[in-house]
Amino acid sequence: MFRVLVSDAISEEGLAPLRASAHIDIVQKNVSEAEEELHTFDALLVRSATKVTEKLLENMPNLQIIGRAGVGVDNIDVDAATKRGIVVINAPNGNTISAAEHTFAMMAALVRRIPQAHISVKSREWNRSAFVGNELFGKKLGIIGFGRIGSEVAKRARAFGMSVHVYDPFLTKDRAEKLGVSIHSLDEVLASADIITVHTPLTKETRGLLGADNLAKTKKGVYLVNCARGGIIDERALIPFLENGHVAGVALDVFEQEPPGDHPLLSFDNVIVTPHLGASTVEAQLNVATQVAEELLHFFEGRPVTSSINLPVLSKDVYEKIHAFYHLGRKLGLIASQFMNIPVQELSVTYAGTVADLETTYITRSLLAGFLRPRVASTVNEVNAAMIAKERGITYGEKFSDETHGYANCISLTVHGENKTFTIKGTHVPNYGDRIVHFDGVAIDFAPEGHLLYIQHHDRPGMIGKVGNVLGAHDVNIATMQVGRQEAGGKAMMILSLDKPVDEAVLHALAQIDDIETVKRLEA
Numbered sequence: 235m236f237r238v239l240v241s242d243a244i245s246e247e248g249l250a251p252l253r254a255s256a257h258i259d260i261v262q263k264n265v266s267e268a269e270e271e272l273h274t275f276d277a278l279l280v281r282s283a284t285k286v287t288e289k290l291l292e293n294m295p296n297l298q299i300i301g302r303a304g305v306g307v308d309n310i311d312v313d314a315a316t317k318r319g320i321v322v323i324n325a326p327n328g329n330t331i332s333a334a335e336h337t338f339a340m341m342a343a344l345v346r347r348i349p350q351a352h353i354s355v356k357s358r359e360w361n362r363s364a365f366v367g368n369e370l371f372g373k374k375l376g377i378i379g380f381g382r383i384g385s386e387v388a389k390r391a392r393a394f395g396m397s398v399h400v401y402d403p404f405l406t407k408d409r410a411e412k413l414g415v416s417i418h419s420l421d422e423v424l425a426s427a428d429i430i431t432v433h434t435p436l437t438k439e440t441r442g443l444l445g446a447d448n449l450a451k452t453k454k455g456v457y458l459v460n461c462a463r464g465g466i467i468d469e470r471a472l473i474p475f476l477e478n479g480h481v482a483g484v485a486l487d488v489f490e491q492e493p494p495g496d497h498p499l500l501s502f503d504n505v506i507v508t509p510h511l512g513a514s515t516v517e518a519q520l521n522v523a524t525q526v527a528e529e530l531l532h533f534f535e536g537r538p539v540t541s542s543i544n545l546p547v548l549s550k551d552v553y554e555k556i557h558a559f560y561h562l563g564r565k566l567g568l569i570a571s572q573f574m575n576i577p578v579q580e581l582s583v584t585y586a587g588t589v590a591d592l593e594t595t596y597i598t599r600s601l602l603a604g605f606l607r608p609r610v611a612s613t614v615n616e617v618n619a620a621m622i623a624k625e626r627g628i629t630y631g632e633k634f635s636d637e638t639h640g641y642a643n644c645i646s647l648t649v650h651g652e653n654k655t656f657t658i659k660g661t662h663v664p665n666y667g668d669r670i671v672h673f674d675g676v677a678i679d680f681a682p683e684g685h686l687l688y689i690q691h692h693d694r695p696g697m698i699g700k701v702g703n704v705l706g707a708h709d710v711n712i713a714t715m716q717v718g719r720q721e722a723g724g725k726a727m728m729i730l731s732l733d734k735p736v737d738e739a740v741l742h743a744l745a746q747i748d749d750i751e752t753v754k755r756l757e758a
């Protein structure tokens with residue numbers, strides 16, 4: 235049974251695809267209620283309330299995947315999850331429209347002073363002159379961060395007759411033109427906008443982006459909106475700008491600390507607030523829950539996930555094309571690691587033929603995971619392989635070549651260790667399987683499967699018989715045997731596939747045979 239802990243309020247209807255599976259057990263409890271059984275869960279589904287810390291991950295040793303029903307993953311320690319090989323997925327666009335609409339509602343409410351007027355009328359006052367606002371029409375809207383939500387806000391702003399000035403260092407000119415906005419530097423946006431709305435993720439670069447220095451560059455009378463993440467506007471730095479009237483008003487849906495408690499900003503009449511409601515619509519909650527539940531189901535069924543934060547994104551199409559090579563890459567890495575059972579510094583992967591046109595990043599990650607598997611005690615997979623390699627000082631790189639050795643495709647791995655380099659090459663033959671076609675400088679042909687035995691010897695008559703006799707005497711059955719040599723009478727090798735793994739006594743007996751140089755067990 236695949237056990238899923240749903241620790242925040244997630245749309246019940248959205249969880250339906252998971253509930254439909256007889257092999258998935260869903261438990262709805264918060265983390266402290268589930269304390270005793272945390273170690274039993276394979277998956278964790280959260281919104282923003284559950285803080286997925288390193289400590290929590292330590293208590294969930296079986297966890298394979300974390301699903302965030304929403305966009306921001308700042309409540310999840312993604313590095314700690316990656317280190318443990320845990321896939322992190324989110325629902326990147328299920329709440330985009332709701333968040334954009336909320337931003338717009340906040341902006342309109344801010345400039346027309348709707349919340350203040352609402353409170354006044356509810357207090358039995360009728361003071362029309364106290365709530366004179368501003369039009370949005372004709373105003374310059376500065377958007378900082380022009381991704382999914384920023385661009386939806388822009389569409390609505392244009393419909394309101396606003397001109398939109400955008401700052402996003404990752405936005406291309408083409409996309410900006412398509413969306414009818416102009417790209418500017420941050421300073422230009424700060425200096426020209428009547429209203430500024432932020433739509434970036436919260437990162438090291440964006441924390442405090444609107445701090446004292448940048449706030450001082452804004453127009454006097456500017457309005458600010460933050461429906462993205464608390465901390466992008468520095469709350470403390472904002473206070474003097476509100477006190478001296480430089481900033482005319484602020485709309486906040488998000489806070490550095492949530493809930494904000496008795497925060498000084500809350501006492502300003504021109505600061506309007508909501509309790510992180512950007513995604514709180516029936517539609518958005520159904521969308522994000524459905525997206526994340528479907529992705530979780532794909533993961534459970536061994537199909538590719540497309541919204542992972544810590545894995546290269548793969549479409550179903552791409553996955554189908556690379557799947558076979560992903561498997562071959564894993565085997566190449568695994569065999570090379572055992573053969574080169576010494577410290578290594580560098581792996582170099584070369585793709586040739588049809589495989590060179592595919593999404594090779596994923597194949598390389600798989601190869602790396604295969605290589606690291608015999609070397610690390612913890613789980614290693616394509617999620618954490620790059621990170622573990624880095625920690626261990628192993629660099630890796632990809633190259634592309636035309637040299638296919640006559641095969642339709644060829645993946646070549648060269649491992650550089652101290653004083654020793656090893657190269658292994660493999661190909662995938664559709665409807666047949668994986669073949670290793672070069673091994674340590676010798677052309678050969680064997681399937682990378684099961685219990686393998688590598689024997690390097692001098693090319694002499696009778697070697698096959700001698701090896702067969704030793705194995706027979708130890709009751710070891712040979713399933714297949716492949717031989718290869720560099721030149722007649724020179725370096726030669728045998729790769730045997732055996733019905734069971736051999737023990738040290740067999741290895742020792744084989745090593746005693748004259749003209750045998752090396753004997754190695756390889757599990758594939």
Ligand SMILES: NC(=O)c1ccc[n+]([C@@H]2O[C@H](COP(=O)([O-])OP(=O)(O)OC[C@H]3O[C@@H](n4cnc5c(N)ncnc54)[C@H](O)[C@@H]3O)[C@@H](O)[C@H]2O)c1
Nearest residue numbers: 306333379380381382383402404433434435461462512513
């Ligand atoms: N209030 C809510 O309930 C709510 C709901 C959904 C999303 N959000 C938040 O809204 C924000 C935007 O979400 P999205 O889905 O549009 O994300 P997105 O990834 O589509 O867009 C983010 C944009 O920010 C840009 N960016 C990154 N660093 C930047 C920088 N230093 N300066 C300027 N731009 C930068 C990126 O290039 C990208 O275009 C996120 O913080 C998300 O968590 C809040």
Ligand SMILES: O=C(O)CC[C@@H](O)C(=O)O
Nearest residue numbers: 281282304305306513514
């Ligand atoms: O779960 C929520 O309501 C918050 C969602 C929002 O902040 C997000 O980043 O998707």
